[in-house]
Amino acid sequence: MRYLITGGAGFVGSHLAEELLRRSHEVYVIDDLSTGTINNIRHLKTHDRFHYVVDTCSNRMLMAELVDEVDIIFHLAAAVGVKLIVESPVRTIETNIKLTEIVLDAANKKKKPVFVASTSECYGKSDQIPFNEEGDLVLGPSSKGRWSYACSKLIDEFLAIAYFREKKLPTVVGRLFNTVGPRQTGQYGMVVPTFVRQALRGEPLTVYGDGQQSRCFTHVADVVRALIGLMDTPAAYGQVVNIGNTEEITILELARRVIEMTRSSSDIVFVPYEKAYEPGFEDMPRRVPDLSKVRNLIGWQPTIGLEQILRDVIDYCRRG
Ligand code: UDP
Numbered sequence: 001m002r003y004l005i006t007g008g009a010g011f012v013g014s015h016l017a018e019e020l021l022r023r024s025h026e027v028y029v030i031d032d033l034s035t036g037t038i039n040n041i042r043h044l045k046t047h048d049r050f051h052y053v054v055d056t057c058s059n060r061m062l063m064a065e066l067v068d069e070v071d072i073i074f075h076l077a078a079a080v081g082v083k084l085i086v087e088s089p090v091r092t093i094e095t096n097i098k099l100t101e102i103v104l105d106a107a108n109k110k111k112k113p114v115f116v117a118s119t120s121e122c123y124g125k126s127d128q129i130p131f132n133e134e135g136d137l138v139l140g141p142s143s144k145g146r147w148s149y150a151c152s153k154l155i156d157e158f159l160a161i162a163y164f165r166e167k168k169l170p171t172v173v174g175r176l177f178n179t180v181g182p183r184q185t186g187q188y189g190m191v192v193p194t195f196v197r198q199a200l201r202g203e204p205l206t207v208y209g210d211g212q213q214s215r216c217f218t219h220v221a222d223v224v225r226a227l228i229g230l231m232d233t234p235a236a237y238g239q240v241v242n243i244g245n246t247e248e249i250t251i252l253e254l255a256r257r258v259i260e261m262t263r264s265s266s267d268i269v270f271v272p273y274e275k276a277y278e279p280g281f282e283d284m285p286r287r288v289p290d291l292s293k294v295r296n297l298i299g300w301q302p303t304i305g306l307e308q309i310l311r312d313v314i315d316y317c318r319r320g
Helices: 011-022 060-069 082-087 089-110 147-167 191-201 220-231 251-262 292-298 306-319
Strands: 002-006 026-031 050-054 072-075 114-119 171-176 205-208 214-216 239-243 248-250 268-271
Touching: 002 011, 002 060, 011 026, 011 220, 026 060, 060 089, 072 089, 072 220, 082 089, 082 147, 089 114, 089 147, 114 147, 114 220, 147 171, 171 220, 191 205, 191 251, 191 306, 205 251, 214 251, 220 239, 220 292, 239 292, 248 251, 251 268, 251 306
Parallel strands: 002 026, 002 072, 026 050, 072 114, 114 171, 171 239, 205 268
Antiparallel strands: 214 248
16 A cells, blocks of 8 residues: 655654555655654655655645555654643644645545554543543633644544544544653654753753643554554544553653652752743643553554653663
8 A cells, every 4th residue: 555644754644654664555754854854764765665855835736646646545644742822822723634634635635545544642631531532622721832732633533523523534533642752852842852861961850740640651563553553544534533552641750750760860840830831730630541542443452551652752862
């Protein structure tokens, strides 16, 4: 099969490209290198089934050509990371909405199936743990910039579902829960690479708030298996599907675990949210996925636990 990955030089996209090549497929990547980097795909560049173009998906003519070349599209190009969202709201909102509209429009002309990457951020402040795809989404006010990310991704979700229902375009929406692993950068705020780098440098680990908020981290290798499996499954078309792990840890405990595993002499410092992000910043206290839908659809479940995830990220950061 021939696959197009938008955002293919990003963290998740580059792992997906690698896995598809490993399974003997042909891979096309488009990435504008805004948050992705050539370093993520350098090792793939000489592969004869790998093709890449540095450009933006907003180039409609190019997108039409790329869509023509392939059988299936993974749309991963997006502005991600809470820090980026708070610092560059215009870019986040525009990137996330415009690009998805262009990709779906181009795919629809040739009726090529599209995976649209969404996020657990969409559940917002819901306390209906574990989060089920049919559960209500509870977002804060538009005066608080963080929620623009969830809103922009929700528009993407509605659009993907609308294309499926109205235009019979096969689409699948995946809500990713805190995906981590090698190549993720801490530059845009993500907590695991940030803590690991801080610990390896002997700098204090910056725990935001009181550290009692919790997350479930999913290894990128598990995530890419789910993405490929969903696009291979017509029953998944038109569906929104959680992709995550249910092993929950508080951020304070995560900091302690990273210090222990790196044998670091670092301390932990508590940073108020308003200093870390912006005044009035709202965090979500817990975020746990209900995985019954993805299990029923493709028999998928995560196989890599937090211990191994942290070991992989630590090894990667030590090498870099
Ligand atoms: N966080 C933290 N210190 C950091 C970066 C993040 O305590 O240096 C916290 C953040 O406030 C959130 C959690 O770690 O509660 C996960 O943050 P991340 O940005 O990785 O993902 P999010 O779950 O917010 O999308």
